[in-house]
Amino acid sequence: MKVKRTTSKIGTIFIHALVGTGIFYFLVHPFTMVLYWFEFSNTTISFSLFREVLQERFLESFTLDMRGMGGLLALLGVLLGTISGLFWISLKKKNELIGTQQRLLQQDIAALINAGENERVEFKSSIRYDYFRKTTNRELELAIAKTIVGFMNAEGGKLIIGVDDDGSVLGLEKDFKTLKHKNRDGYQREVYRIISTQLGHEACFSNHISFYVVNEKEICVIDIEPSKDPVYVNDGADTTFYVRTGNATYPLTVKETVDYLKTQKT
Structure with missing residues (x-):
């Protein structure tokens, strides 16, 4: 050889x-x-x-x-x-x-994907296409932002888009159709727009986007770095702190946020 x-x-x-x-x-x-x-x-x-x-x-x-x-x-x-x-x-x-x-x-x-969701891995079916309503739903963007913030305020992790909660690979085809630029570049720009709008522009540098083909379907993987400083979701008038615990993301009250940040510093 x-x-x-x-x-x-x-x-x-x-x-x-x-x-x-x-x-x-x-x-x-x-x-x-x-x-x-x-x-x-x-x-x-x-x-x-x-x-x-x-x-x-x-x-x-x-x-x-x-x-x-x-x-x-x-x-x-x-x-x-x-x-x-x-x-x-x-x-x-x-x-x-x-x-x-x-x-x-x-x-x-x-x-x-086969291992399922855990404290470092989360699945999302899409960023905009609602599989239940069979139409575009911009409210799903908030769920993406919450998950990313939860990982950033904890130990980091991976958000895999194009996979449902049961681990079935759905792909990004439905999401692509909701975008102006129906390709990977357009999808990446849309994800960064969500991050920049609801988390702040600085948060974009802690999130790295890749695309893979699994079971002949495209999926998007966001590698999320943990943040040294607290990160919040800015949803209009509300600013909320989220953290990843186990295989779920939870909002914290102001008091809970203060207590949590104290434990992170010690």
Whole structure:
């Protein structure tokens, strides 16, 4: 297996070096001679003259008298082609590594879903589409904000969107249809809008959004960091402190919030 990979790398470098040699010897070399001719001849350039000079210099560039210049450019082509081959191998290796990591992450996410909700994992069916009413429901955004705040005020966690309470993968297709931009970018912007509007712009930096495919359906995973400072949900006139306890998120009264924050500092 190792010998096969080494042979493949050598083959890739050889092909890139060969292509580089061909480009510099058969293209760069004659065009360089044409440019030099016009540079030192002080002749006004015209299309007919350029075509004539190109033909003459193209043929002349492959004569024995020009083997020195041709050899140097061919050598430069080999060098740049080799560098290109090494870069291609490095890029291919990096892409393979990223692909492997993504597959492992998908397996981890699937395992989290199978394990069910707990104090570090919460499922939400959607951010806007109401599966009961079969229509858009902006009130669901508040539930998303409460869950995120609860995690931030506790030990952090993962909010997995596109999965119902029983762990069934629903996907994001219904949610996508409620958005102006019906794709991952539009979805990510919508989630950050919810966070920024109801928690504050600073809270966006503590939430990291990723997308995965589980059971051939897209889901959204928000990795939520714990906050050093208390975070509140601003729902119009009300500002409420939420905290994650067990597999649920609870609002605290002012007194409960003060007591909780005291225990966190000790």
